[in-house]
Amino acid sequence: MTDEYSASKPIYLQIADRIIREIVRKELTPGGKLPSVREMAVQSGVNPNTIQRTYSELERMGVVETKRGQGTFVTEKEDILIELNAKIQREVVEDFIQNMKELGLTKKEMISSIEKYHSEREETKKW
Amino acid sequence: MTDEYSASKPIYLQIADRIIREIVRKELTPGGKLPSVREMAVQSGVNPNTIQRTYSELERMGVVETKRGQGTFVTEKEDILIELNAKIQREVVEDFIQNMKELGLTKKEMISSIEKYHSEREETKKW
Amino acid sequence: MTDEYSASKPIYLQIADRIIREIVRKELTPGGKLPSVREMAVQSGVNPNTIQRTYSELERMGVVETKRGQGTFVTEKEDILIELNAKIQREVVEDFIQNMKELGLTKKEMISSIEKYHSEREETKKW
Amino acid sequence: MTDEYSASKPIYLQIADRIIREIVRKELTPGGKLPSVREMAVQSGVNPNTIQRTYSELERMGVVETKRGQGTFVTEKEDILIELNAKIQREVVEDFIQNMKELGLTKKEMISSIEKYHSEREETKKW
DNA sequence: GTGGTCTAGACCACA
DNA sequence: GTGGTCTAGACCACC
Numbered sequence: 001m002t003d004e005y006s007a008s009k010p011i012y013l014q015i016a017d018r019i020i021r022e023i024v025r026k027e028l029t030p031g032g033k034l035p036s037v038r039e040m041a042v043q044s045g046v047n048p049n050t051i052q053r054t055y056s057e058l059e060r061m062g063v064v065e066t067k068r069g070q071g072t073f074v075t076e077k078e079d080i081l082i083e084l085n086a087k088i089q090r091e092v093v094e095d096f097i098q099n100m101k102e103l104g105l106t107k108k109e110m111i112s113s114i115e116k117y118h119s120e121r122e123e124t125k126k127w
Numbered sequence: 128m129t130d131e132y133s134a135s136k137p138i139y140l141q142i143a144d145r146i147i148r149e150i151v152r153k154e155l156t157p158g159g160k161l162p163s164v165r166e167m168a169v170q171s172g173v174n175p176n177t178i179q180r181t182y183s184e185l186e187r188m189g190v191v192e193t194k195r196g197q198g199t200f201v202t203e204k205e206d207i208l209i210e211l212n213a214k215i216q217r218e219v220v221e222d223f224i225q226n227m228k229e230l231g232l233t234k235k236e237m238i239s240s241i242e243k244y245h246s247e248r249e250e251t252k253k254w
Numbered sequence: 255m256t257d258e259y260s261a262s263k264p265i266y267l268q269i270a271d272r273i274i275r276e277i278v279r280k281e282l283t284p285g286g287k288l289p290s291v292r293e294m295a296v297q298s299g300v301n302p303n304t305i306q307r308t309y310s311e312l313e314r315m316g317v318v319e320t321k322r323g324q325g326t327f328v329t330e331k332e333d334i335l336i337e338l339n340a341k342i343q344r345e346v347v348e349d350f351i352q353n354m355k356e357l358g359l360t361k362k363e364m365i366s367s368i369e370k371y372h373s374e375r376e377e378t379k380k381w
Numbered sequence: 382m383t384d385e386y387s388a389s390k391p392i393y394l395q396i397a398d399r400i401i402r403e404i405v406r407k408e409l410t411p412g413g414k415l416p417s418v419r420e421m422a423v424q425s426g427v428n429p430n431t432i433q434r435t436y437s438e439l440e441r442m443g444v445v446e447t448k449r450g451q452g453t454f455v456t457e458k459e460d461i462l463i464e465l466n467a468k469i470q471r472e473v474v475e476d477f478i479q480n481m482k483e484l485g486l487t488k489k490e491m492i493s494s495i496e497k498y499h500s501e502r503e504e505t506k507k508w
Numbered sequence: 509g510t511g512g513t514c515t516a517g518a519c520c521a522c523a
Numbered sequence: 524g525t526g527g528t529c530t531a532g533a534c535c536a537c538c
């Protein structure tokens with residue numbers, strides 16, 4: 001009855017999101033091996049079945065490939081990775097724009113706010 | 128042991144956040160009355176004590192004022208509302224910048240992405 | 255079981271204290287009439303018996319005198335009033351000194367703290 | 382209707398005051414551990430939730446710090462302790478001055494009353 | 509063990 | 524009615 005506030009997305013998707021984020025941040029590199037289902041299950045404190053679903057979902061999206069007897073690997077297909085990156089980016093941008101609109105800001109103001117808060121430090125390499 | 132994936136803020140703060148968002152979006156107007164503790168508790172499917180705590184927290188922050196025996200009201204102090212708005216905006220912008228940096232984008236690219244995705248439609252009024 | 259924190263002194267003594275304070279502040283003047291037991295009981299939201307005890311106590315201390323059929327009056331005996339004033343004053347001073355000692359202050363520092371916080375405004379007349 | 386004479390602050394604040402006094406008197410030393418919530422609850426004859434609230438309030442004020450799974454400790458930040466001491470002192474002095482004014486005393490008389498009642502014994506060390 | 513959150517149900521003061 | 528305090532008893536995460 002009190003669980004409207006912890007429910008959110010199913011765990012297997014939360015984990016999928018986390019892995020996608022790691023790929024996008026290049027913490028997981030193309031062609032790199034993911035932890036085994038069992039190992040990941042232990043790491044995440046979750047039932048192996050849950051991780052199995054996560055990996056299936058990622059395979060369905062094309063971002064990982066399973067090689068029988070060897071394990072699960074981040075895809076090396078550039079187009080998929082680029083597409084993935086673009087999709088995440090689109091989500092981030094649209095989310096940002098919507099939030100800023102709710103705050104009553106114009107496009108101009110959004111841009112100047114970025115100028116204001118962006119510290120120039122290290123620019124990471126582009127895909 | 129299986130709960131790294133609920134990890135959520137306490138309910139009373141989640142509700143506080145929700146109310147703040149409503150104030151910032153002007154769904155709740157300055158001087159406007161919030162639902163009573165008991166009513167909000169029913170709406171949120173939560174114990175009245177939890178809402179009490181939410182309202183206390185909001186009062187401590189200065190965004191609401193309670194009048195004994197009458198109810199809880201959004202503050203009319205402009206400076207607090209403006210500051211609140213600025214704080215939320217800062218959070219949104221910094222979150223956006225961090226996300227985009229993780230995607231490997233430069234400031235320039237962030238700005239052009241906004242140009243790209245921003246549909247010109249209605250510009251809402253500024254504070 | 256939870257009443258260590260509301261107990262304090264009995265009500266009849268609390269009321270006596272209040273009356274004494276009023277006499278000392280000259281809100282009640284020597285020879286002046288106190289409200290009747292019944293009236294005071296209503297004013298204080300208390301049982302008349304309680305006020306009766308209050309007045310008895312004050313009479314025992316000599317600060318009021320009861321005249322049969324007329325009521326209860328603040329004494330006009332100067333020595334008692336002066337003594338009363340001196341006693342209250344002694345209590346206030348000793349309380350202050352003890353508090354300040356607990357804060358680790360020397361006599362010198364106590365005096366300078368008074369110099370510091372005392373605003374010169376209106377000095378009321380002395381007894 | 383009979384409760385003008387309990388009129389007391391909430392218990393959780395009374396206990397907070399008591400703890401503050403203990404800190405100021407150095408009965409609780411900086412870095413020292415407070416009794417656990419449950420233990421303090423038993424000592425004070427009060428529900429653990431009430432003590433929890435007390436500790437929260439003290440933490441909000443910055444005079445204690447809680448270490449998860451370890452306990453609640455008096456802060457070691459000197460500035461906060463000094464400020465706390467100053468605040469308490471100010472309250473004591475202002476209370477004293479007001480009481481003495483009600484008794485009709487001038488600043489000069491207040492000072493000489495301290496000279497009179499202050500016994501020279503041990504001067505405790507200053508902060 | 510520790511503090512932190514939450515529920516259920518009660519009583520209070522204020523208006 | 525309103526918000527504010529308190530109790531009783533529970534479960535959680537951290538150490």
